[in-house]
Amino acid sequence: MQTDTQNPTPDQTFTALPLNAALQRALEVLGYTRMTPIQAQSLPPMLDGRDVIGEAPTGSGKTAAYALGLLSRIDPAQARTQALVLCPTRELADQVAREIRALARFIPNIKLTVLSGGIVKRPQLASLEHEPHIVVGMAGRVLEHLDSGALKLDALKVLVLDEADRMLGADFAAECRSIVEHAPRERQTLFFSATFADAVRGLSRQLQRKPVEIKVESDGRQIRQLFFEVSPRRRSDALAHLLSTYRPASALVFCFTRNDAKDLEAELAQRGYAVLGLHGHIDQRERDEVLVRFANGSCRVLVATDVAARGLDIKDLAAVLSYELPEDPDQHVHRIGRTGRAGKTGLALNLYTADEAERVRAIEARLNIEATIESLPGTLSPDRPLQPEVVTLCVDAGRRDKLRPGDLLGALTGDIGLVKEAVGKISSFDTRTYFAIDRKHAARVLQRLREVKIKGRKYRVREIG
Incomplete structure (x- = not known):
C-alpha cells in the first residue's frame, strides 16, 4: 500500500x-x-x-x-x-x-x-x-x-x-x-x-x-470532550443533569443495547424531555419520522444504539452524550464525529464508572489526547428540559404523488400567508412530506392546510410531534 x-x-x-x-x-x-x-x-x-x-x-x-x-x-x-x-x-x-x-x-x-x-x-x-x-x-x-x-x-x-x-x-x-x-x-x-x-x-x-x-487525522479542536465518573445507580440521573446543565439544542445519546435505549427514552420522557428513540424495535416508517423530527428540531434528544445510529448524517448536532463508553475506542471516534462538523464547535459528554476507567485510557491513546475529567456535584441539578420551538406536520403525499417541496412551500407562503422564515425543513418521501413549523403557527397551519388545495387537490395533514 x-x-x-x-x-x-x-x-x-x-x-x-x-x-x-x-x-x-x-x-x-x-x-x-x-x-x-x-x-x-x-x-x-x-x-x-x-x-x-x-x-x-x-x-x-x-x-x-x-x-x-x-x-x-x-x-x-x-x-x-x-x-x-x-x-x-x-x-x-x-x-x-x-x-x-x-x-x-x-x-x-x-x-x-x-x-x-x-x-x-x-x-x-x-x-x-x-x-x-x-x-x-x-x-x-x-x-x-x-x-x-x-x-x-x-x-x-x-x-x-x-x-x-x-x-x-x-x-x-x-x-x-x-x-x-x-x-x-x-x-x-x-x-x-x-x-x-x-x-x-x-x-x-x-x-x-x-x-x-x-x-486524514482530526485535530479534535472543534469538539470539546468532557468525561464524568459516575456510580452505576446514578447513571440516568447524571445524564439528565448534563442535559439540564449544558442544555444543548440537539443531543444524540448513545446506549449499548436496544433495551437500554428504550428504558432511557421512557425515563427521559417521563422527566419532561422532548425525546425519541432509535433502535431495532421500530419499523422503517417510524424510523423515518424519528429522524425527521430530530433533524428539524421538534425533538431535542435522540437516544440510539451504535448500530442504529451508524451512518446518520445529522447537520448542526450540538452534542453527543455517551450513556456508557464503548469498549472499542474506534466506536468512540464514530460517536463524537457526529458533532463539531463543518468548522462548528461540538460537545461530547461521556459517562463512565470506575470499572470502565480503562476505556477512558484507551480513548486517550487512540486520539492522542489527555482526557478532561470533570466531577459531578453531590446534588445533581433538577430537570430543566429544553422544549422544542417547532412542530412537525405530515402531509400524506410525496414524490409518487408529484408533490414537490416547492409546491408545499408555495401553499404555505401563498394561500396560508406565512413568511418563508416561519417554515422549517421540508423532507419529501415517496408517499409523505414532512415539514417543521413554528409552534405558535402550528394549529392555524394545520387547519388551513386541510382546507386549501395544492396543485388542485386536498391532502390529509396531521401533526406527528
Missing part, C-alpha cells in the same frame, strides 16, 4: 482537477470551491483509476470525494450499471444518493437507483428493468437482486464501500464478498470510513489492487 498523510495547501481548489465541464459546473452551483483534506488527497489517485482506502473523520467530505471519482468514470451513453456504492443503513444510502445526484445534475441522462432493505421490492424491480448507471444500496438487498438476475454487474467500473469498516465486519462481510463475485475483476475498488481496523486492511489485499491509503 502507498500511504499519503501530507496535508494539502488550504487554497487547493476543485478547478485544479481534471474533471469534466459538467462536474465543474455542478461544483460551482453547489458552492464547492476549496477541497477538504480527504478530497485533495484522494481525488487525484481516484481520477487516475487507482484503488483507494480513505480514512477521515465524519463530516470531512468523503462522500463528495468518491462521488466525483465515480461520476468521472461514468459513460452516460452506455446504459449499463457502471458504479455500485454499498452502505450499512438505508439512511446513509439515501444521503449518498442525494449527494451523487446533486453532483450529477448537469450530466445528461444519468440514472441512479437506490436498493435498500425494509421497503417493498416492486418499485426497485421496475427501476432495474432499464439498467441504472449507478446503484446505491444495502448489501443484503443488492445481493437479492443480483441472485435473481434483476441486477447485473458485468459492466461495473467502480465499487465503493462506504463505512467500509462496518461493511467488512461480521454483519456484512459475507454479503459483500458474494457481491464482489458478481463484479468484474478489472474494476476500481474504493473503501471509505472514519476508522479502519487492521482486519479491514487485511481484507483490502484480497479485494483491492495496490490501494493508495490516505489517512
